[in-house]
Amino acid sequence: MTGTGFKRWxxxxxxxxxxxxxxxxxxxxxxxxAVVLIGYALVAGLFVVPPDYQQGDVFRIIYxxxxxxxxxxxxxxxxxxxxxxxxxxxxxxxxxxxxxxAPVGASFTFLALVxxxxxxxxxxxxxxxxxxxxxxxxxxxxxxxxVIALHQAIESPRTAARACALLSIVGVINVPIIHYSxxxxxxxxxxxxVSLTGGSKxxxxxxxxxxxxxxxxxxxFGWLTLWGMRVQLLWRERRSRWVMKxxxxx
Amino acid sequence: xxxxxxxxxxGGYASYVxxxxxxxxxxxxxxxxxxxxxxxxxxxxxxxxxxxxx
Numbered sequence: 001m002t003g004t005g006f007k008r009w010x011x012x013x014x015x016x017x018x019x020x021x022x023x024x025x026x027x028x029x030x031x032x033x034a035v036v037l038i039g040y041a042l043v044a045g046l047f048v049v050p051p052d053y054q055q056g057d058v059f060r061i062i063y064x065x066x067x068x069x070x071x072x073x074x075x076x077x078x079x080x081x082x083x084x085x086x087x088x089x090x091x092x093x094x095x096x097x098x099x100x101x102a103p104v105g106a107s108f109t110f111l112a113l114v115x116x117x118x119x120x121x122x123x124x125x126x127x128x129x130x131x132x133x134x135x136x137x138x139x140x141x142x143x144x145x146x147v148i149a150l151h152q153a154i155e156s157p158r159t160a161a162r163a164c165a166l167l168s169i170v171g172v173i174n175v176p177i178i179h180y181s182x183x184x185x186x187x188x189x190x191x192x193x194v195s196l197t198g199g200s201k202x203x204x205x206x207x208x209x210x211x212x213x214x215x216x217x218x219x220x221f222g223w224l225t226l227w228g229m230r231v232q233l234l235w236r237e238r239r240s241r242w243v244m245k246x247x248x249x250x
Numbered sequence: 251x252x253x254x255x256x257x258x259x260x261g262g263y264a265s266y267v268x269x270x271x272x273x274x275x276x277x278x279x280x281x282x283x284x285x286x287x288x289x290x291x292x293x294x295x296x297x298x299x300x301x302x303x304x
Contacts, residue, residue: 042271046257046271047257051261056261056262056263057260057261057262057263057267058260058261058263058266058267060260060267061266061267061270061271064270064271064274065270068274103281103284104281107277107280107281108277110277111273111274111277114270114273115270115273115274118266118269118270118273119266119270121266122263122266220278224281224282224285227282227285227286227289228285230285230289231285231288231289231292234289234292234293234296235292238292238295238296238301239301239302243296244296244299244302247293247296247297248296248297248299
């Protein structure tokens with residue numbers, strides 16, 4: 001076996017048992033901050049924060065809606081980065097990340113769309129409108145579902161992973177479109193409330209639970225994706241010696 | 251903090267607020283349960299040596 005050949009072998013198979021073992025421990029470090037931050041966001045968002053002066057109590061949907069929408073963009077961007085790693089370095093763990101992250105991302109994109117619709121009815125007078133923000137977010141859901149469908153449609157795991165990586169990279173163009181849609185086009189959707197650069201247009205008492213919720217959802221995404229990765233990894237390696245050794249013989 | 255009755259009423263927006271939070275709870279619980287169940291089922295199949303080629 002040549003030097004590069006060994007390196008490749010190491011990357012493809014060597015690191016997977018290691019990942020399977022250590023990820024069980026990493027999971028705790030993602031789950032604990034997720035529970036604490038989301039718990040704080042829920043309690044503060046539902047009990048402590050006063051009703052909005054214009055919208056009343058219905059604005060409390062923001063503590064689900066914005067973290068979900070944030071996660072829908074974050075998750076797809078992470079998949080695109082993993083897609084580059086998977087295509088350039090042929091890293092199996094990056095392929096597995098894409099496959100595991102897609103259903104989680106799709107779930108939270110769905111949640112962002114549904115909570116947005118529920119919020120839209122009393123405030124805009126309609127559940128849905130085909131404007132730039134809502135339509136581009138719906139396309140994001142289809143992109144996630146496309147990655148899931150591609151993976152299920154292609155028999156060979158490696159070919160499927162390459163296709164999923166490609167779609168993740170191409171589809172990421174939609175992420176800045178979603179983000180800037182409220183600036184570039186006239187939409188019913190309001191502009192950004194929270195901003196890294198321009199200051200936030202929200203009272204600190206309302207803002208902190210929102211930021212905690214977004215950060216908590218990010219940890220939740222990491223935790224859920226990590227568990228999805230462990231299952232996906234085990235499935236892919238189910239015929240390999242290390243899985244047999246570890247699982248069958250204790 | 252609001253009294254319990256008006257808290258659940260959500261200022262007249264109860265159906266909107268609680269359905270949003272309820273759907274969120276279902277989505278999160280499903281995302282936790284599915285990998286957990288699949289992992290256990292897969293471990294069981296591996297232990298039964300279902301994937302050994304001969």
